[in-house]
Each structure stands twice: as C-alpha cells, then as structure tokens.
Amino acid sequence: MGIEKEIPQTYFRSHRHKALVNVLFTSNWISERLKKFLEADDITPQQYNILRILQTSDTPLSTLKIRERMMDRMSDTSRIVERLLKKKLVNKQICSYDKRLVDVTISDTGAQLLQKLDKKTDELDSIISNLSDPETDSLNVLLDKMREKK
Numbered sequence: 001m002g003i004e005k006e007i008p009q010t011y012f013r014s015h016r017h018k019a020l021v022n023v024l025f026t027s028n029w030i031s032e033r034l035k036k037f038l039e040a041d042d043i044t045p046q047q048y049n050i051l052r053i054l055q056t057s058d059t060p061l062s063t064l065k066i067r068e069r070m071m072d073r074m075s076d077t078s079r080i081v082e083r084l085l086k087k088k089l090v091n092k093q094i095c096s097y098d099k100r101l102v103d104v105t106i107s108d109t110g111a112q113l114l115q116k117l118d119k120k121t122d123e124l125d126s127i128i129s130n131l132s133d134p135e136t137d138s139l140n141v142l143l144d145k146m147r148e149k150k
Contacts, residue, residue: 023146033127037120041113046075047084048117051110054090060103062095089113 003022004010012018034045043051053069054061061069067077081104084090089110095101106114128136 023143030127034124037124038117041117042087043089043113044080046070046072046080047089050077050080050084051089051106051114054104054106055111055114060093060095060105062101062103064101066104084110 003018003025007021007025009021012021031045034048038045038048049070049072050066053066063077063081066081067073067075070077081090081092085092087109089107091105091107093103095103131139
C-alpha cells in the first residue's frame with residue numbers, strides 16, 4: 001500500500017519530501033511493532049538496545065560508552081540503566097580505575113531474557129518478511145547512503 005493511502009496525504013512538495021515522510025512513517029510503524037514484541041517481557045526498545053550492547057561487550061561499560069553505542073542517543077541512559085537494575089537485568093558497580101564512573105554489565109537474568117527473545121526472532125523478522133534478500137540489501141544501502149554526511 002502506498003504512503004498516500006496509509007496516512008492519507010495527497011500532497012508532497014517533491015519526490016524527496018514524499019520519501020522523507022515515508023521513512024518517518026515507516027520508522028514509527030516498525031517502532032510500534034518492536035514495542036509490541038517486547039511488551040510481553042516488560043522491556044522497552046531502549047532497554048532491549050542496552051541489553052544487546054552489554055551482551056556483545058567484552059568489558060563492563062560506563063553509561064557514557066553505552067550511550068555512544070545506542071540507536072537512540074537522546075535517551076537518558078542512566079535512567080534506563082536504573083530501571084534495568086531494578087528488574088535485575090544488569091549489574092552495576094563503581095569503576096575500578098575512575099571512581100566517578102559506574103561500570104554496567106548484563107546479569108544472568110538479562111542474558112536469559114535475550115536468549116528467550118532470540119527464540120522469537122522469526123516473529124521480529126516477519127516485520128520485513130515481504131522483502132527479498134536483494135531488496136533488503138538495497139534498502140540497507142539506501143538507508144546508509146541517506147545518513148552519509150555531505
């Protein structure tokens with residue numbers, strides 16, 4: 001279905017304007033599906049992102065380092081880490097070499113949650129199941145190109 005029927009909008013200043021609206025609309029559409037995927041386990045997309053970052057790190061990370069790696073860099077990383085701590089999905093301790101920093105690691109409970117979610121990846125992948133592998137590759141190239149600095 002075209003973007004005109006989805007929102008419905010009939011006027012776009014240009015093809016670029018239509019593409020930008022389409023990217024924004026699709027981003028929100030994907031975000032809503034991701035939220036639904038995660039809500040059964042009572043975590044947000046930002047919390048999921050932090051757990052994935054910690055899972056792939058060989059060393060503990062400060063909240064500043066976590067923020068550098070997050071998709072949503074505007075989020076309050078410290079607050080999100082505190083919520084994960086309350087859920088026992090992460091561990092936190094004072095940094096050994098800089099007492100002003102806090103080191104964060106994924107807990108066993110957090111790792112188990114990610115394993116559980118990994119078993120449902122087909123459900124998450126179904127968001128773009130109507131795209132072929134070549135189409136997905138092309139989409140990745142186009143999205144990467146869109147973010148290139150001029």
